[in-house]
Amino acid sequence: MPRAQVEEPFKINHKISARDVRLVGDNVEQGIYPIExxxxxxxEQNLDLVEISPTATPPVCRVIDYSKFKYEQKKKTRELKAKQTKVVIKEIRFGPNTDDHDFAFKLKHAQEFLKEGAKIKAYVHFVGRSIVFKERGEILLLKFAQALEDLGKVEQLPKLEGKRMFLYLAPKVIAPPKKVAPKEADKAKPADKAKAADKVAPKEKEAVTAEANPADEAAE
Structure with a gap:
């Protein structure tokens, strides 16, 4: 079975149907030209005529190496995809009667998820007639959000959908610590500190001499 031809994203050369085109680029004199x-x-430049803006009047074309142009376009697309961070969502399930031990266990996991940059979808699942305790489920989820307020921010408050009440949390962006400005005394240059030491030194010498004089008098 013959392979289906892949349609090119841009019209080139004889596939361009416009009668006139506007040429742009550094390797041509820009302006409007008949297509031929x-x-x-x-x-003449051993290049291709590529229609880069077909909706313009007249269509905009460039004289380029089409193979190289396609390669660069694919490269840009790959780079954009690489920069797009995948959003990871972790689910945490509670019951309306979740005890303290189970709550603490799931809270610890949620803290780890938020530190890793994942979002959290926490929900309370109501089975059978337990739906009558929906207020209890809401209180549980709000308590959960409050316990994580240092690491996560609430994207959606508790909301009942069918037999489940959902709460959505996203990781907080932690700001870097502020730089503490050095004290004025610490800013003093070594030379200034040396001068200050020289000013103190003569006084210390005088004190030593004064202490030595009484001993000399006694010896006499």
Whole structure:
């Protein structure tokens, strides 16, 4: 079975149907040209005439190496995809009668998830007639959100959907610690500190001499 041809994202050369085109780029004199003249200009440079803006009037074209152009476009697309961070959502399930031990266990996991940058979808699942305790489920989820307020921010408050009440949390962006400005005394240059020491030194010498004099008098 013959392989289906992949449609090119851009019209090139003889596939361009417009009568006139606007040429742009550094390797041509920019302006509006009849399509045949624009094709000849591309052929003279052993390049392709590529329609980059078909909806313009007239369509905008460039004289470029189409293979290289496609490669660069694919490269840009890959780079954009690589920069897009995948959002990870972790689910945490509670019951309306979740005890303290189970709550603490799930809270610990939630803290780890938020530190890793994941979002959290916490919910209380009501089975059978336990739906009558929906207020209890709401209190439980609000308590859960409050316990995580240092690491996560609430994206959606508790909301009942069918037999489940959902709460959505997203990780907080922690700001870097502020730099503490050095004290004025610490800013003093070593040379200034040396001068200060020299000013103190003569006084210390005088004190030593004064202490030595009484001993000399006694010896006499």
């Amino acid at each position: 003249q624009a094709r000849r200009m591309a052929q």
